[in-house]
Amino acid sequence: MSRHNLLLRVPMFVVFLAVASPAAAHRVDEYLQATRIAVGMDRIDVEVDLTPGMTMASDVARRVDTNGDGRVSGAEAERYGREILESLSLTLDGRRVPIVFVAVHVPELADMTLGTGTIKLRAAAGISAPGSGHHQLDYANMHRSESSVFLVNALVPADARIQITNQRRDTAQHRLTLEYTVTAHVGWTVFLIMGLATVGVLGTSRLPRPSTPS
């Protein structure tokens, strides 16, 4: 694993454990795959929550629990997580960006058989800080697309310099295109206004004193 990949992995894993939570719904015959994408200046985080419906849970469980012992080891969970990642793609300004595995949580197999167990996959892509101006991010998830229901959403960027200006999806939400702009550091605006204010104060302090009658 490269050093850069390791840097992506460690902090995310801690956060991921803190937010693990129950599934939203008990699904029957659909594989729900809900993706949330967070665009940052130097990384793009991809969260995918996958909830297999009851009728397909045994098939998913077989793919995860490869040795069939009824338990999901860390290695098995990671292998399945990486298998899913192979079906995801991310492109920034026309260039493919590798998505790096960060962490995965696989629920108890019994929960999956009830259509309530959610596999939580966390991944990220390191990017070099894009310059000011317009950018386009394309995401696609083709994992088991024949039997899946997809949701994909962008989170409001945590960095105020990034503004999402447009979103496009295909009908089934396999694909999301995000258009966004990056503006110059807002801090410059702050410094500019503070500077102008300071200059104004200093300038006033040097105004000639009114003469005092003696």
Add this chain to the structure above:
Amino acid sequence: METRVRAALVGLATILSVAAVSLQRASPPPARAAAVPSGTTAKVVAAAGAFLGTLNDAERSKATFSFTSTQRTGWSNLPSGIFQRNGLRMGDLTPQQRGAAMALVAAALSREGYEKVTNIMNGDEVLKNAGGGRTGGRPGPPPAGAGGRGGRGGGGLTFGQDEYYIALLGAPSMTSPWMIQFGGHHLAINVTGVGPTSVLTPSLPAAQPASYTLNGQTIRPLGDENDKGFALINALNADQQKQAILSYQVRDLVLGPGADGKTIQPEGILASALDASQQTLLLDIVHEWVGILNDEAAARKMDEVKANLPRTYFAWSGATKNGGLAYYRIQGPTLVIEYAPQQGDIDHIHTIYRDPTNDYGARLVTP
């Protein structure tokens, strides 16, 4: 005189600097200042005390948690048998205790809100008697070793009015923060109270079946949410619909249970692009969720929603003829509402009501 001018300029510079810093990021609205506890607060606190008074020590211990407990986020729309709720189960209470528990829920909510809650619970009783819904799983015996009712794992889905739980987080108080958590299958009510005010976010009212008959009356627990949504989308002109209607299917809640703290990029038509009558329709929809809470707190929240209306979006996906399958979302700076039929079944509706700035009363309890 010169000193005054200089002081004024320094003050102006300070103000400009502060204003500039504040431009960096829109901050959430400030918490409302705690005032004299209202009549509603006193009523709710008294109802909580009355409920706790019906419990023995063991029951009280089971029903109460610290305000900062992880129990706060431990809610779900799932039925017993596949989600283990904490707190006291309605089916385990005596009639007196159960009555006191429901009286507490009634005190915290509006009349319409309480009716919605009971309609959802009655609907789950109907679901139980019908043997489970097409998209809701099938009931069955509790799984071996599940540890009693509501155990986790196995195939023992359990429905019905007995399968709702109540928990209190923090001590009921006129001044300090505390919380009432009431929920079961298709229902999660989280009321956080701080002094004179309370918040309902996040909460999840849902329904399956979406329509049933009880004592000769047709009950649609979320019927108004459905009908008012369709009324608004049909009140929009073609250009407005083009902005509001998403070009893709939305088959589930985006910000359901477990999605705390997430704010998605809004979509749809801005309320500022609606005319006054359309805005009224939108606010009427919003009130279906906001108005679950007691009238005093709901009125305050509606004031906030109205103030943020120009920055509130309405998005729609699906059929525009009432009776069809459709999803909608209303999203503003302090509001997210989603209405989502489940798995292509209009008889199975999930909804969510959130405030990204104030879920679990975060804005009220943050120092």
